[in-house]
Amino acid sequence: MNFETTISTADGYVGSGDLDETKKRRNIAVALVVVIALAVAVYYFFFAGSGADAGAEGKQSQAQTVSVLIPGNGVVEREINATGILAARREIPVGVVGEGGQVSRVYVDAGDWVQQGQVLASIERSVQIQQIAGMQAQINAARADLNLAQNELDRALQLVERGFVSKTDVDRKTANRDSARARLGVADAQLREMRARTARLDIRAPVGGFVLERNVETGQTVGQGSGMLFRLAQGGEFELQAQLGEADLADLSTGVTASVTPVGTERVFNGTIWQIAPMINEQTRQGIARISLPFDRALKPGGFANVEIKAGSTTAPLLPESAVQNDQKGSYVYLIDAKNKVVRREVKIGDVTPNGLIIQEGLTGNERVVAYAGGFLNPDETVNPRLVKPSAIAR
Template sequence: METPSEHPVLTADSLQTVHRRSPFRILLTLLSMLVLIIAGVFFGLIPRWHQQQELHAEVRDKGLPRVIVVHAKPATGAGQAMLPAEVKPWVEAPIYARISGYLKQRFVDIGDQVQAGQLLAVIDTPEQALELARARAQLEQAEAALGISRITAARWAELLQVNGVSEQDAAEKQADFKLKTAQCNSAKEEVRRLEQIQAFTRITAPFSGTITQRNIDAGDLIVANGGKELFHLSQTTKLRVLVQVPQQMAKGVEIGQSAELSLPGQSARKYPAKVIRTAGAIQPDSRTLPVELALDNVKGEILAGSYAELRLIDMKVGKVLSLPANTLLFRPEGPHVGVVESDGKVVLRKVQIGRDFGQRVEILAGVRPEDRVIANPPDSLSTGALVSVMPEKQPEKPSEKQAVKQPEKPDEKQPGKQTEKSS
């Protein structure tokens, strides 16, 4: 027999609460299903839409020429460039003959160190010696005639005072004395001239230095002003360094600026130099600034006339960009590059080229670092053409891959070896 407590009793209030909750649950269920349907449609259509967009872009790109772009980078070492230089003696002079004759004797040879005024060679001039002897004899005659004329003029002046001779005769004797005086002076000057010419038979060094050339030997015929250089004398304890600085670097050159010089085959050795003067004007044929530097060479480590490379220190130059050489297009108007705009159109820009480093070229004007410049552009490229830019490849880091793979290889082999041993 069932008791009344085993079955719940439904009252009017409980029935009313059940009827109120049922529509709310149905509405919540419907909303949840609607949200799920919308989310399913959304997440299902979005990938399709992306795929369609990628497909359209791929179809569009396949119809356009694909290009690789690069960006202009700052030129490395723009202010530290090595410039070709020429090393010259501080003072040098060719030595010629001022008198004709035969070389009697020479006292120096190539490489000899000489002092100022040192005797280098002697020229034998027999004709010149005879002329000097005759001039001296004529001077003796003129002096003797002058002495007689002086005595005669003095005596006739005394006789004129006592009316022993006429005034006309006394005047003639005075005139003859002046004539003999002039003739004697002329003979003296002739002797002095010939003695100075005779002194040219002794070839002496005009300054201290080194004999770098010797083009004569004993017995050679020497012709005055014949154009044959007897010796070449150079002062090499101090050297001049001549360098042509490019126009874009000319503003960074200052008097007193330091520099480093290196010789071929001795790149590890640096010789200090200093700027002493500049030409002050750009050469129109080469567009360079001639600069002269001083270099001490007391130890004689650098040979005059050598080719060298010079690096100017603390160059104050502006920011110079560079591009790969394969980006240039040479047109009749000058060099151009192709720049891809944001809309995919190409614009040809005229550029100004600086120094050529082989694989890269300095660009002085025409491009900016943010410009996308086409590499290996076709000759038919023109302004307004549409192109497709290939994505830039990110540089890989093989060192990291190797570091990851190397420990894996021995771990894979070890189990195999253990199984072989165990078997």
């Protein structure tokens, strides 16, 4: 037998099938509420708490990346580059010192070494030789007169004691003896003078050194107005007369080393500054630093040469040229501060070296400096810095 169970409610009766459907719907609704609650909790846990940080990171990720370097401080050898003329350190012109005449012989040529007093050229002296011979004969005659006068005086002195000769005769003979002695002295002095004049017909080197120039030939007539016949470099010492600005001259002193390279050759000669000009040219605003050089036939006086002068060392930061900007206010660089913001810094530029620009003022060497492309940045702009080594940047 089958029985059907019914439940009575205020509104009427509900069957068992209807009850199951109602429970199912209620369970689904509860599950949906739980899923939504879990989703909200997950959202707040992962996203709501880090929303500000995410915004900052997004903003940072959008900033442009720039290369920065920390220059540090290094010892920089300061070099001054200049040009100048090669010359003899002490140039000695040699000419005629006597009466002159016809050159009978030239003994040296340009490029020869000579000693002090060495004969460079001789002037014909046949007339002077005859004059010397005549003066020598006069000396012989004066000496004979002196001997005769002395003998007469000696005899008179012997006879005056016996009364055969008066004292007046003795005085006269004494005077004759003295006069003969004086004439001999005059003749001897004239002979020495003539010999000295004749010796001056030999053109001699006043100092030892290197013959730079010869301007006389055999058979040429020379005299006081003939000018320079030879030009000598005393001791064979050369120099470079470097033209420098007054600011560079102020930084130099005697004894500073320099490297000289003559034009047309790759040879380098080491020298030292031995004299600095005490005056500055009013038109060019330059002066001369004289650099002594050892003798070498490759050095040609009158030629040009380049010189590098070691002007001492300094400790300062070095930056590549790409890191330095310029405007109407002067030179400046861009730094990156602790907040990765761009900061402008005024700097004073020193000399240019093979390793970069010397920064005389404005940096300590510990800053993060924008290496290049600074022209595309603005102060207070946020950037993404990327540290690079100074050696990795083209100077």
